[in-house]
Amino acid sequence: MKLNLIIPSFYPAVIYGGPIFSTYHACSELAKLVNVNIRVSTTNTNMNSRLVVETNKWVPLNGFHVKYYNETIIGKLSLSLIFNIWKDIKKADLVHIQSIFNTPTPISLFYAKLFEKKVLLSPRGSLGEWCLDNGNKFKSYWLKYAIKPFLKNVVWHSTAQQEKNEILQIFPTAKVEIIPNGIEYEKFQVNNVCSTKEYIKRFLNLDVDADKIVVSMGRIQKKKGFDILINSFADVLNKYPIAKLVIAGEDEGELSALLSLVEKLNLTDSVYFIGSIAGQDKIDFLANADLFVLPSHNENFGNVYVESLAAGTPIVASNNTPWSEVEVAECGKWVPNSIKETSNAMLEMLSRDRETMRLNAKKLAEKYDWKNIAIQFKTLFERMVKP
Template identity: 65%
Template sequence: MKINLIIPSFYPAIVYGGPIFSTLHTCQEISKLDGTEVRVSTTNTNMTSKLDVETNKWQKFEDDFYVKYYDETKVDKFSLQLYLNIWKDIKSADVVHVQSVFNTPTPISLLFARLFNKPTLLSPRGQLGSWCLDNGNSFKSKWLNWFIKPFAYQVTWHATAQQEKHNIQAVFPNAKVEVISNGTEYEVFQTSSVLTKQEFIEKYTKQKFDTGKIIVSMGRLQKVKGFNILVDSFAEVLEQYPTAKLFIAGKDEGEGEKLQLQIDALDLNNKVFLVGNISGQDKIDFLANADLFVLPSHHENFGNVYVESLAAGTPIVASKQTPWSEVEEADCGKWVNNSVEETAQAMLEMLGKDREQMRINAKMLAKKYDWKNIAIQFKEVFDKMVEK
């Protein structure tokens, strides 16, 4: 089976965050399954620049699959080369997988897929969530009506959780939706450096403080992540755990200054630390050595970092705007409204639980999200689409 994945940006464009990694791992694992050939059609955009890659030709990616980076005519806007040539990639495929909704490659790819009668899977990547639609520009509703609706009931939609399925069907009520979650490199997160609390604190602050509970969070510093709620919630937690520390990791994308002003106003400069972007082994160690991970996001269609924290053995507090209700049944987290009061109460409850039991429970839940299992689910959906 020849699978043509069409996505606006691809690895190593990691500036776009979690979806880049989840797409990479999906492609790697699907390509290892018998009878599959994966070809990725993308662009060389890297948000404000271009990737240093060879363009407009197929190239082998780590001996797993093929990628073609079409040259981006206007960076992060459109690729004339893709528009002129994507039909060839689609025509040679057995099944087409289009990712993203509000990007220019999507409607033209959907059009050619229909013209060549190719079964198509469309992944909106959380872009149809109510928070994203309500906080986006006014052109989004017109885009959906003009460019997506004509294809909405011919394609199969892909949601990463039941919550995202509901979001899709709220916009397109009769859409056919398959639910396949994102995954994690479970085994990678099993190897971490064990740090004492003092070592952890010194690593990220270069200072010595009284040691106590360590709470971490991670994500691009954007309004949607709800870090302001987290900081206010942490201030309440300090009443019971006065030596606790909060570390927030992530690249600043507009909220860093506001968060620092909030930290200053609450006199939390020696309690809350913005530590910048963390990746690789440092990221694993950051998650594994914490007592609790908290992210009261306003919207996540999946939220890779939640399952990464679980895989590293750290329980989580997630908002009800994310799909992580199952952490409560698995007893490795709380799923609450993203209010200051409920987030603070959830943090206090989790910090009072047995840390080693939470580690066992978290890993047990995370293991089912290994990318190998996710790839098999995608293959089953593709098989079903092609057989029709």
Template identity: 65%
Template sequence: MKINLIIPSFYPATIYGGPIFSTLHTCKELAKLEGININVSTTNTNMHSKLDVETNKDIKFEDNFCVKYYDETKVDKFSLQLYLNVWKDIKSSDIAHIQAIFNTPVPISLFYAKLFKKPILLTPRGSLGEWCIENGSKFKTMWLKYLLKPLVKNITWHATAQQEKDEILAIYPDAKVEIIPNGIEYDKFQISNTLSKREYSRKFINQDIEPNKIIVSMGRLQKKKGFDILIDSFYETLKSFPNSILLIAGGNEGEEKNLKNQIKNLNLENNVFLIGAIEGQDKIDFLANADLFCLPSHNENFGNVYVESLATGTPIVASKMTPWSEAEDYDCGKWVENSIEETLKAMNEVLKKDRGTMRINSRKLAFKYDWKTIANNFKNLYEKILEQK
């Protein structure tokens, strides 16, 4: 079974965050399964630049897993090379698995897949959330109604959670939607360096202090993530846990200046720190040695960083605009409205609980999302789609 995965950007374009890693790991685990061959069609975009990769050529990542990067004619906008050539990749496949919605490779790939009568699995990657649509341009509504609607009839949609399925059905009521969550390299997140609070402060903010509590968050600095809500909530949390610190890790996508002004206006320069993007072992240590991870996002179809935090043993506070209600079922966090009042209440509640118990419960929940299980779920879905052809 040959799967052609069409996606606007791919590893090593890690600037795009969690989806890049989740797609990579899905492909790697799928390629290990008998009878599966993965061919990725993508571009060399890296948001504001281009990846240093060969283009228009199959690059072997692993056995049964190749990637072809098409050159971006205009960075992060469109690739003429992809438009002119991706039809060959789709025609030679058994299934076209298209990821994203508001990206130019999507409609052209849908068109070619329809033309060659290839079964289609479409993964919107959280782009159909109500908040994302309402706070986007009017062009998004036109894109969905006039460009995509004629092309998405009789296809299968992939959602990462029930919330995302509901978002798809709200726009396309007759859609056929299957749910498969993202996964995690669970074992990788069990290996962390134990740091005292002073060592942690030295490592991540270059300050020789010993804070009361360490609260962390992570994500691209954009309005959608709700970091402004988090900072206001943390300001109030200091009344219960004085001398605590909040560290936010992530690259800037337009909100850094606003967040810095908010921190200054609240006189939190000694308590709140924007530390930029971190990866690898630093990321694991950053999460594992914190007391709490909090991200009151306005919309997440999954939110890889929540499960990454849980895998390291750190409890979470997630907004109800994310699918992480299980945090309450497993007693390893809170799932609340992303208001200042509710976020504050949740943070204080989790910080008062026993850290050891929270660590055990967090890891129990995260273990459900091992990539091997996720890959098998995708294989079963691909086989089901082919049977229905």
């Protein structure tokens, strides 16, 4: 089975966060399975720069191949992809298109229809109400005229029931399959244990202690709800006066406003931004914290939630995310992303037994191992291409 994955950006463009890792790991695990030949068509965009990779030719990567089309205008347009993507699609048995509001999507849908190829379309969270309301008004026209005409034989992929509902709200007759994102579960089982004082010294370079450590991680943008988190943490300090909130992630234009909020609330000795972290630092950052909190306005999945769980740290997630199951598994709270609801959830979780929640969190996260997710994808692909 020849699969052509079409996506605007791909590994090693890790600046884009979770989706880059999820697509890379999905391809890596799928490539290990029998009768799956994967070719990824993408661009060399790296947000404000270009990846240092070979372009316009197939390059081997961890058991599959990638073609990085050169970006004509960084992050906006690849003429090379526009004029050549048809060749990749024509040779495939099935086309998996990821993203909605990017130039390659309608072009790929057009060629897939022309060559009568089956299509799996993943919106990657872009059809959430918050994303649509806070985006360009042109999006509704894009959906109506650039996407809808090509959807007759398309199967949609969602990562959770919530995203499936979002798709059906816009396209009521859509056929939607749910397959979640995954995680390298075993990697998150190895961490360097440290005390709170050692933790603060390592990640903040401060010689102080804390009674609780709350962490968060994600691109520093409005969608993530960090302003809600900071306001909520002010309430937590009433019970845990020397607690620390540590937020990791790449700034996407929101950091200045959040730092102003921290200063306004007199939290400069309690709330810290440490930029992006990865690898073992990321695992240790999550595993040694008392609680992970991200009151996002919208997530189709949210890789970082399951990464925290795999590292053994309970979570507080907003009910704009698909993580209601943490309540049943007793390793988190799923609440409206208001300040009061978030602070109440944080206080409740910080009062629970940490070791019990560590075991519960790991147990829940294990089912999201990429090996299991890859098998689900292969089963779907085989069903789609069956005559």
